[in-house]
Amino acid sequence: MNAIDKTLSEDISLGLLLDSLAASEDLPLVFHYDRQPVKPGYHVTEVKAGQFSALDCGANPEAWSEIFVQLWDIEEDDRRHMPAGKFAAIIRKVSDHVQLDRSARLTFEVSDGVRPMQLYCAAVPSVQGGAVHVDLAPRAASCKPRDRWLAEQTQSTSCCAPTSAGKCCG
Template sequence: MIAVDKTHDITLQRLTESLATERSAPLLFLHDGQSLKQGYHVTEVKAGHFSALDCGANPEAWSEIFVQLWDVDDTSDRGPMTAGRFLAIIAKVVDHVRLDGSAQLTFELSDGVAPIAIYCAQSPVLVDGRWQVSLHPRPASCKPRDRWLAGQETAHSTPLAAAAAASACCGARQPACC
């Protein structure tokens, strides 16, 4: 059984706090082994509040912030986006939209031709005077299974543990006792 890697799930607050320490540094987003083009745009920042039922019929609720990146060449001479410019965009959005800094952060990425791909991000790293934020494809997951795995003290799966995980996943919710 494979555990879900949550190291790629940062919050908007964690991202902005990191970038604020070196606002003049260029901000690079990396995906699939390459950097976005120098002229990339932040085309949209949106907040979503979701209510759902998971595969085990458990109610779920969460907030998520989406940052849409358009990976295009820019012919202007303004140079790469800096952390300060990105932070100014976020601040402008905050003036009009309530953003929960602790919400899950999701990046939507397209070059304007290919369909939007969904990514999560690692914390920014300052490398040679430039911020680098690595984007990773966001996989689907099973919330009951993820909760069960998070509660395990050992990373080793046994046949008994696998059976328990299977029953935690997609099974009918247990009725409340008494």
């Protein structure tokens, strides 16, 4: 099977996130989504690993690993944002029981317990104002054959029409 390696996408990996947090273990870790920071009492309620095999709309086989980190965005009495080191320790504890591929695509599932859970991809963490900040952007659907064709167009100086590999749904 000639599968597309999704770890080459623009998503950051679990390993990149953990490596970025290592130098700032004592700093608060603040995730931002929907133009707001998570509340100071947020919880990491679940970490799960998946191996996926699929067929895209162009009948191309795909395979990838993905790690899902579920955040429950709640506020609790006098709690502060968890330190980056505590988040990393939670991931290490999970890895004692579940095989976590550090190169896997990383997806955050976020809910405040009222609104439905939504999927987000993470940007590279940055240290600002004495905290580690990670921006989460909504994970959008896409047409992978179209995405590949567009990527080829930006890498190519050719002005040729799209090939059959650029077609989807077919």
